[in-house]
Amino acid sequence: DAGVIQSPRHEVTEMGQEVTLRCKPISGHNSLFWYRQTMMRGLELLIYFNNNVPIDDSGMPEDRFSAKMPNASFSTLKIQPSEPRDSAVYFCASSPSLGLAGRSSYNEQFFGPGTRLTVL
Amino acid sequence: DQQVKQNSPSLSVQEGRISILNCDYTNSMFDYFLWYKKYPAEGPTFLISISSIKDKNEDGRFTVFLNKSAKHLSLHIVPSQPGDSAVYFCAASGGAQKLVFGQGTRLTINP
Numbered sequence: 001d002a003g004v005i006q007s008p009r010h011e012v013t014e015m016g017q018e019v020t021l022r023c024k025p026i027s028g029h030n031s032l033f034w035y036r037q038t039m040m041r042g043l044e045l046l047i048y049f050n051n052n053v054p055i056d057d058s059g060m061p062e063d064r065f066s067a068k069m070p071n072a073s074f075s076t077l078k079i080q081p082s083e084p085r086d087s088a089v090y091f092c093a094s095s096p097s098l099g100l101a102g103r104s105s106y107n108e109q110f111f112g113p114g115t116r117l118t119v120l
Numbered sequence: 121d122q123q124v125k126q127n128s129p130s131l132s133v134q135e136g137r138i139s140i141l142n143c144d145y146t147n148s149m150f151d152y153f154l155w156y157k158k159y160p161a162e163g164p165t166f167l168i169s170i171s172s173i174k175d176k177n178e179d180g181r182f183t184v185f186l187n188k189s190a191k192h193l194s195l196h197i198v199p200s201q202p203g204d205s206a207v208y209f210c211a212a213s214g215g216a217q218k219l220v221f222g223q224g225t226r227l228t229i230n231p
């Protein structure tokens with residue numbers, strides 16, 4: 001059974017260019033999360049979706065960042081224009097649907113391998 | 121505003137000894153806590169969790185302790201093995217599906 005799939009695994013781009021990161025969640029999972037990992041701040045939640053609807057985007061740094069989930073099997077995170085300070089590893093994670101009490105049993109999230117972004 | 125803090129960026133432990141990783145949180149609304157383990161070039165993977173109604177949860181060599189009054193949790197690994205060398209992230213949830221992660225602690229197990 002395939003896990004969370006992310007592409008590309010590595011991206012090197014120049015400042016000012018548009019960057020699009022892609023994610024395919026685990027089939028049947030209803031929640032999808034985008035994280036950014038940096039040395040200083042660890043893993044930061046950028047945005048998450050439930051049933052393809054954005055629920056919380058308070059972690060999105062600024063208007064240069066946008067995320068979409070057009071269907072249950074695909075999501076994108078776009079940075080336009082990119083800046084050197086956006087260099088980080090970006091993770092996508094998915095989680096099973098909320099339980100009867102409004103939350104899953106363990107809140108376990110399954111992470112993809114990440115995209116390492118370098119903006120020169 | 122870091123709601124979940126792991127104050128030790130790194131920890132080195134001898135093989136066979138106990139590894140203790142610490143995590144502090146500030147938000148009293150957090151009611152579920154998790155530890156994730158991350159190897160290089162891979163995504164984090166779930167390790168163990170604990171609900172706020174408990175103060176201890178054990179799974180094989182891994183035990184998580186929760187001290188709600190101190191807003192502190194710790195992960196104990198005993199005995200430590202070379203394969204435990206990884207970055208460990210503490211995470212907390214206050215409901216819904218949102219997790220707040222700490223900065224991570226790099227654990228190195230020396231032979």
